[in-house]
C-alpha cells in the first residue's frame with residue numbers, strides 16, 4: 001500500500017517525506033543507550049484508512065502529497081517530539097512528555113486538519129498508543145504494540161485511537177492461538193454446542209433453544225465465541241464451523257425426537273460470510289435431510305450487521321429459507337445503522353432485541369421506552385419479538401408488561417452443554433417445563 005517507490009525503510013531518511021525511518025531510529029537507540037530514552041517514551045502509531053483510494057484516484061504523486069501534509073500536521077501538533085516514518089502510510093510519533101489525554105486531543109486536531117486534504121474522500125487517520133513502563137524492551141515489540149492498539153479501532157467509525165494494555169495483549173494472544181490451533185481443534189472435536197433455553201414470557205415454559213458454539217480446549221479451558229468467531233471470519237473459515245454446528249444441532253434434535261422427549265425449535269447463528277463462502281441453504285438442507293428433522297424446528301439467526309454488507313443474494317437466500325418452511329430471525333436488532341431499513345426490505349419471523357438496551361435498563365429510563373417502541377413496531381409489522389440478555393426479575397416483569405413474547409437470559413438459564421440436558425432430562429425435557437406443539441400454535445396465532 002506504499003505511495004510509490006521510496007527509499008528502503010532501513011535507510012536513515014525517507015525520500016518522500018524527508019523523515020527518519022523508525023527502523024533506523026530504533027537501530028540507533030540499540031547502538032547507543034544515550035541516543036534516546038525509549039524506555040520512558042510513548043509511541044503513537046498512525047495509520048491512514050483507505051490510503052489505497054488516494055493513490056488510485058490521485059496517483060502516487062497525490063498520495064505522496066497527502067503524506068507530506070500528514071507529516072506537516074504531525075510536526076506542528078507534536079512540536080519538539082520525534083516524527084518518523086514506518087513505511088507505507090504509517091507515521092509514528094515518539095514523545096517523552098505528553099499524557100494520553102494530550103495525545104488524544106492532538107489526534108482529534110490532526111483528523112480535523114487533514115479533512116482539507118482529503119479531496120472528498122473520507123480518510124480517517126487512526127492511532128494506537130503504547131506507553132513504555134520504564135523497563136528496557138525490544139523497540140520493535142513496543143512499536144508492534146502501538147500498531148496492535150491501532151488495529152483495534154480499524155473500521156470503528158467513532159473511535160480514533162486505542163491505548164495498548166494487558167487486556168488487549170491477552171486478546172491478541174488468544175486470537176493468535178485460535179489461528180494456530182483451529183484445524184487441530186476442529187479435527188479433535190474440541191468444538192461443542194451449548195444450548196440456551198428460550199422461554200415463553202406468558203407461561204415461563206421452554207419454547208426453543210439457541211445453539212452457541214464453544215471451544216473446549218484441553219490446555220486453555222473454554223474459549224469464547226467472542227474470541228474465535230471474529231478470527232474465523234477473518235480467515236474465511238467460519239462456514240466450516242457453522243456447518244458443523246448445524247449438523248450437531250440436527251443430530252441432537254433427532255436424538256430427542258427418537259427418545260420421546262419434548263423437543264423445541266433450535267436457533268443457529270449464521271455469519272454474514274456463510275452466505276458468501278458456502279451455499280448455506282444447501283448446507284442446512286443436507287443436514288436436515290441427513291437426520292430427517294422437521295424444517296420448522298430449525299431457526300436461522302442472521303445478525304443485523306450482516307445486512308450492511310450490500311450482498312444482494314442475502315435477501316434472496318433468506319426468502320428461500322422462509323419459503324421452504326424454516327424460520328429466519330433477525331439478531332441484535334437495533335445495534336446497527338439500518339435497523340428499520342432491514343425490516344422494510346426483508347421478511348423475518350422474529351426480531352431479537354439487541355441486548356445492549358437491557359444493559360442500560362437501570363441506567364436510563366430511555367432504554368425502556370426504546371424497547372417498548374421496538375415491540376410495538378414489530379407487532380404492527382406482524383413480527384414476533386424476543387428479548388435476550390434478561391438477567392433480573394424487574395426486566396422480566398417489564399418485558400411481560402409490554403408484550404414481548406419470548407425471553408432468553410441468565411435470569412432463566414445459561415447456555416448448557418448437551419450432557420447437562422441428558423443428566424436432567426426428566427426435568428428439562430418434560431412437558432411440565434416445555435411448551436407443547438399445540439400450545440405453540442395457540443400462542444403464535
Ligand code: C2E
Nearest residue numbers: 212213225226229245269270271389390391409410411415
Ligand atoms: P448472540 O447470537 O447475540 O448470542 C447471545 C450471547 O449472549 C451468547 O454469548 C450468550 O451466552 C449471551 N447471553 C445469554 N444470556 C445472557 C444474559 O442474560 N446476560 C449476558 N450478559 N449475556 C447473555 P456467546 O455464547 O458468548 O456468543 C457470543 C456471540 O458469538 C453470539 O452472540 C453470536 O453472535 C456468536 N456465536 C456464537 N455461536 C456461534 C456460532 O455457532 N456461529 C456463529 N456464526 N456465531 C456464533
Ligand code: CA
Nearest residue numbers: 210269301331
Ligand atoms: Ca444469536
Ligand code: CA
Nearest residue numbers: 331332352388
Ligand atoms: Ca444477539
